[in-house]
Amino acid sequence: MPINGKRAYELLDRIGFIRTSGSDQEKEASQILMDEIQSLGIEAIREPFEVEDAIVHRAILKVCEPYEKSYEVTAWKCCPNAKLEGELYYAQDALTPVDLANMKGKIVLVNNFLRLPTYKKMLESGAIAFITYQGSLLDKREDSDLDTRKLRANFRKYGNLPGVNMLVEDAFELVVKKAHKVYLEIEQENVTLTSHNVYATIPGTEDPKTIITLGAHYDSVPFSTGVYDNGAGSVIIMEILREFVAHPPRRTVKFCWFGSEEVGLEGSKAYIAKHPEEVAKTRLMINVDVAGAPLGKDVAMITGPESLVSYIEYLACAENFSLHARQDIYSSDSTPFANAGVPAVSFCRFGTQGAAFIHCRHDVIQYLSADSLEATAAFVNTFASEIVNTAVFPVERTMPDNMVKKVHEYLDIKDEK
Template sequence: MFDPTYAYKLTLKLAREHRFTGSRGEEEARKIISEEFTEHGYIPTLEEFNVKVYEIRRLELHVTSPFRAEIQASPIGFSGETSGVEGRLAYIENSDKMLLPEEGGWIGLAVGRPSAENWKLLAKRASGLIVAESTPYRTLSRVAVPWEWRERYGSLPAVYVSYRDAVRLLDAERVFLALEQAYRDVTSYNIYAERSGYKYPDEIVLVTAHYDSVLGVPGATDNAGGVALLLTLAKSLSDQRLKRSVRFVLFGAEELGLRGSLAYIDRHKDELKNVVLVVNLDVHGGALGFSAAIVSGSKTLRNYVEFKAKEVGVNLSISEDVMSSDSTSFVWKGGVPAVNFYRSSGSGADIHTERDNAEHLHPVAFKVIGEFALKFLVDLLNSEELPFDREIPEEIKKKAEEYFKKRLALVDEKASA
């Protein structure tokens, strides 16, 4: 049986503080996860990896002409640094080339965070970047770009501002921006525990989630809820006899560019051929919503997910795509198909902001997806033959590569790995 109240209480426990990589909160989350595994008869294993983090030392943004105003802003980690630069404010919309000034030294106002390709272009021309939030109702994002952007393209100190402040900035001519941040290497950890199958032990199903959060954000739905869902599934499966092996993996540093899953793949690359499926759990716990799945695999895998949902009576919204989560690391670099189960909820509007906190949570959020995921795993782990083709269509492979190319600029890393 799946216990939604258990998952809810565990989410509350994990979301007491932010779990940014290298923080006290991340360390506390590891303790909670390890204790949960141990309590239910598993032997947790921690695997360390190195990752870069950032620390904000100073941030200022204000209009200097034709009026004076201080603007509240949120820094974009790893973007770059300046002790202070004043320049012309240029509205560049979606990094449209027709709007980019010919001269250098200006500060751009964009409607969305640029892709790696556009970031490279802006870093050559602009002295800074201001990114508007997508709606008037969203508070400020607490996010980072991949540290490789700073290393490869140069400094482009960047911040988020609210939608309403961005509208005010349309009437500004010059602004002053100061952003000072420091970078350092820290050790993070992936955590895993497993149960070996009694009949097909070499066939492994990975159940995954990331346990970190962005800087300063409790990350209740992203992704304390996913961690709690995974641990509750592990509890439910702890006393069952299973034909295939199941391994539960919690990744660190997902919010810094899927670093934990990439590190896991590098360390376990020789056994990836034995992994038949990755079941990834990211974004869970939002009180009002519905269950959804993103299938990164064959049509037969999508059909299997759809069939199991109908079998238990779940109105599961299913799409075929890649998700901006650790599963895509396995699709791109490991050649392993994946299913992402997530909860589509109004709480998603506050992900990566301070509002992603316990107020969004409720036990009802775990009932349907928890019971369905448990049924899905039990049937898959005990089937005599794999009920779908273990393959990834070319279209999905291209989407995974494009994701890393546009968002993380790591395609060259794969070629040299």
């Protein structure tokens, strides 16, 4: 039952619809994956977990001085309700002493996406609200979707500021026309949604107590069919599941399709929290996130020992597979495993600029190919099969200090001195 790109592409087409965290569509996609697993004669388990969300009733941004105009905005979900008027301040860097000194009592416009260090500094500097923006000035407005972003719990633990998001052309106009005083209003209610992980397990024939996990997230962002990010990873590990069904592994292999990755790695975090005994037995996590782009390059991000980088580079040469491997963290479901002490590898095929798209309406199956899916899947399968079936498991369950530091910085975990 060799890796089959056409079969993977067909499954990708079936799950290629918008499937956001905790939505009915996400659950529908989980059922499609479960049906596929069960068709192989393997038990599929769907495990629920809760995610926080919000229903936004109103989001308003209006310039009051020196001109009057209302702009289309979306509220950052889970931020506080607000009705406030204040002076607008454009923080070009947001971390310079000048910007920080000028934020107090202001509604602050920041460049692009809001990062945690910027948010913490805004709070410390006394900002009263924030505005983010997205997109390119080359975008046509009619082809642009305005994201609804969420102020995650790791932000809110430092303080909760109201915030809105807008298109770049509107942010450009605010600055060029020297908007001075603005009115911002947000009305929303926080809700709890149910998301799901899907699991399948192939017991080891000789060492069933040792677990190697393969994972991929199957949810998408709003407006996106999420085939490149990350339906592709989901169908790739499904192909690898088929291989292990046909060729039972020496060690146990656990397959995980994670929900709600796009809102903060919630599915993998839920798995780690709910299954500590399994995690303790897990020696390696193999993650696949973004694949299928014909124009691009394959990359392996290793959050673990440097020796694993060399192992993968050697295997790529042996298999005549062009791939760059490096030791680093990756913003995906591999990171919660690494935080639990499990060495992790994320395989990705990064599309070249203009040839693959994420987090937008242009993430569509027409820009992917069965051949590209098959090539990446075949190499990941070779790596997984080799390492799962070694006589002695070659990867030590340890996390280098430099990776611990990066993981803790990413997850905003304070190191105890």
